[in-house]
Amino acid sequence: MKNLLGKNKWLQLVGAGALALTLAACGDEDKTDNQTSTDQTEQKADTQESDTRTLTDAMGNEVEVPTNPKRVLASYLEDNLVALGITPVAQWSVKDGASIQGYLKEDLKDVPMIPHDLPFEAVQEYAPDLIIMDSASMVEGGKYEQYSKIAPTYVIGTEVNNDWRDELKRVGEVFGKEAEAQKALEDYDAKAAEAKETIEAEVGNPSVAAVWLVGGKFFVVGENLSSGAVMYGDLGLKIPSVVKEISASATGNWSEISLEKLVELDAEHLFLINSDTTSGSAALSDALWNSVPAVKAGNVYEFSPDESWLYTGTIANEQIIDNILKSIVK
Helix, strand or coil, rough: CCCHHHHHHHHHHHHHHHHHHHHHHHCCHHHHHHHHHHHHHHHHHHHHHHHHHEEEECCCEEEEEEEECCCCCCCEEEHHHHCCCCCCCCCCCCCCCCEECHCCCCCCCCCCCCCCCHHHHHHHHCCCEEEEEEEEEHCCCCCHHHHHHHEEEEEEEECCCCCCCHHHHHHHHHHCCCHHHHHHHHHHHHHHHHHHHHHHHHHCCCCCEEEEEECCCCEEEEECCCCHHHHHHHCCCCCCCCHHHHHHHCCCCCEECCCCHHHCCCCCCEEECCCCCCCHHHHHHHHHHHHCCCHHHHCCCECCCCCCCCCCCCHHHHHHHHHHHHHHHH
């Protein structure tokens, strides 16, 4: 795909050709033609060199990444793209939009949706000039080769849950926006530090937990992942013993927890992400739920799944911090 730099180089070639004709009319045709040919060759080489950069991804693949990609597909990395001022050609969704990254809906309101598992046919329809994959697990079983036939494919990390700061830096490298990525991280760290000071000054260091209700079942966020990393890592809030216990054997961001175990949850404040509002949230009427310490104390703060509690990234985490402050700092 031609970029602006390519167009400028083409205009330079036209100018060089016109100059050659003028000089030829003055009687120095052979010399000018040779020089023009040399200039054109050099300028064409410069243009070709600037069209792509060779980067090595997390899997060790050498990827010819376009210098100025126009149609980027980066499923599960949309938070990073938006933070860097990049609009993807499509955004992931589940069940034709039944589940999306609601907290980014304003930033991605004009961006069409693609199934979260990125079927090859759907990817082809969007004709990306660059595909960025969140983790190696997304390209297992020969998928990397298939995606690479559609467009240059760059894999960000080898883990299912990569460190979000590292992800942002790597996305910044892909687009030559390292400075922008570093600035976003510095701004986030400053926001988190200020929020931590505010919480300590206003309410001390309370214990907190985030619980997700979906399909009549409860899940608790892990100690070091997703919103858990924000609460316990960035803000330094106290980790309940139940959360520590479950996190020790957790295999994902959120782990199922029974109502009986929730009753043991020694959190002073509880953030409830309720995905069951349309079905009545019957589990919240259970006697055991009402026996949970934070529920009995009236310290439950309810959020919809359109908030960012289920996700991670600069934008998601900043929203989580805002919601925590709004909830526990009066």
